[in-house]
Amino acid sequence: MSRIIADMVAFGKQYIRSGVAMFFAFAFPILLILIFGAIFSGSGDVKFSMPIQDLDDGPYSDIYVDILRNITVVEVKMIPSDEDFYQYFEDNDLNTAILIPSNFSEQIALALAGDHGAKGLVTVYGDPSTSSFTTLVEIVEFSLTDLGNALTASTPVVGYLPRVPEELGGLTFMDFFLPGVVGLVVMTNTLYTITSTCAEYKTRSYFKLLATTRLKKHEWLLSKFLFYTVLLIASLLLTFAVGMALFDMTATITPLAVVFIAFGVFLFLSMGMLLGSIVRDPESASAVANAVGFPMMFLSGIFFELESMPGYIQAISKVFPLTYFNDGLRATMLEGDVEVALVNLAIVGVLGLVFFILGSKLMSWKER
Amino acid sequence: MTENVVEVSGLVKHYPPDVKAVDGIDFSIPKGMIFSLLGPNGAGKTTAVEILEGLRSPTSGTARVFGVDVTKDYDQIRGRVGILPQNFEPFDMLRPAEAIEYWAKLYDMSVNRKDIDAIIDRVGLSNRKSSLSKKLSGGEKRKLGIALSIVNQPELLFLDEPTTGLDPKARRDLWKLIEEIREKGTTVLLTTHYLDEAEQLSDDVAIMLKGKIVARGTPSELIAKYGKMTVVVLAGAGKEGLYEVSRRGITATEEEGDVLVPVSSPAEMRVVLAKLASIELKVTDMYTRKQTLEDVFLNVVGTKMDEGVLAK
CATH class of the missing domain: 3.30.70.980 (YebC, transcriptional regulation domain)
Structure with a gap:
């Protein structure tokens, strides 16, 4: 045990003195939380600018513009009617704009009088490659429906009642995001670090040097496991505290979440050791770790829900161990679903064991 | 009769398809002696030494240290052996004192501050003990390597090209240190491609070339013979x-x-x-x-050697 502690202390000192490593353990998750929190929470502060040119200036176009003005996320900006709409769009570098034609009110009046061929049409003009375009199109659709209802004095006969399961009550995107960040941090800090550590230890003959001492391979890995488990639990607590303080999250740290971190560290350290056994130098270590880690980052449900992705992506995500880590962590931290969490924990544990056995077999401290 | 600490017999290490890194060598090292394996780069010195260190398996032959077959029972002698590998590099972000403490614990030894200071003092790093290892000079790093290799108070010390790439002063400092270690009774197996180093330090020298020992004896015997x-x-x-x-x-x-x-x-x-x-x-x-051994090497090998490279 004293060898394991000695190795852990020595490794920890080197790790802590390396500013880059500490950044990825503590600053990186907090930065992610801050950035994503700023983007996805407090939507009332977000305003979509909506330039409108009203060539009609009639009673119905006035009502429509008022409807748009009443939408809290929309900031209406009127384009003077004497400007050429398309030239104005170009000159002002706009992404999206709405053109209300001069016959808008007339067409609506005709339609209301029973002319089935008449229709008040607005033009939504813009760049569909921008993310705001889709949102603005949805806003226009919604607002026109609202206008139609107002004009016909009709009340919708169907609708929806928003309800969420009790255990998910009050959850926000940040609650969904936090376990994903924890998964990301656990993976990057262990998989990437241990792969490059193995490469460095090979290149600088540290493994050979260690092989001359009484330290055993499994003791070396165990010391890394203990170090990263403590480090990443601390990282989780800090990230969670920041999230709670700034974004009023309702996710909770359960004992099972702490166990998940330990299992995740074991899983990704073992994966890193396996990758480290095949790389030759730090350069190839970085490439190999990225080749494995990068797809996991985006296809394991860290940033986006897997359910919203195409079927084949969902199928691919099942291959990645990080998916089970994220699913399990969310189950315990957000839903309190112990059963689902335990199933995922078991998968993480078994995968970790498989990688550990393979890595131990393939990783040699000695020469052929 | 003098006890042999190392005994090597018919040692062979072949790599497919046809590389003969070590090609049937025999030697023994009596207790308390500095034995040098001398030869150019690629002569097979490090391969032979790493077999003795339990880091490589031989193709055939026997290698015994303290009477133990190192291919089977190296664990039995691990604590009695100290090793400075070729091109030793310390852990950059540890200070010498921390590295020594760490290494001692990997040998299951408990060391206190006084023990650590004694080792640091012995290798001449007292004024650098608080510096991060990455800030040490080449000679100081090698001294730290020797400090780690003697932290378990070994009876046998393997020094694989300890002075390669160092300036003359750093080399002389290390020679002095190696002589002091021998004076304490430690047997030393030194590999080097520096003829003056082998001549200065060694009680016994084996010149290796292409995996074979081509000359063997004390420096004066070799000079007399060749x-x-x-x-x-x-x-x-x-x-x-x-x-x-x-x-x-x-x-x-x-x-x-x-x-x-x-x-x-x-x-x-x-x-x-x-x-x-x-x-x-x-x-x-x-x-x-x-x-000098330089003349011997010229006569035996037929060419000179500079920084481990044979002249054409």
């Missing part, structure tokens, strides 16, 4: 001087503007000096020097 005892140096005599000397029937060579006349006995010396006295030679100086 060289002449003394060389008369005619400094600055040049090619003209070589022509004149050769014309009088004296065997000589020219090296960097000097003419060298090897002499194997006092009688031969008298004859040579008499002949030289009869020749009008333009020399800047004339003196005698003993032959």
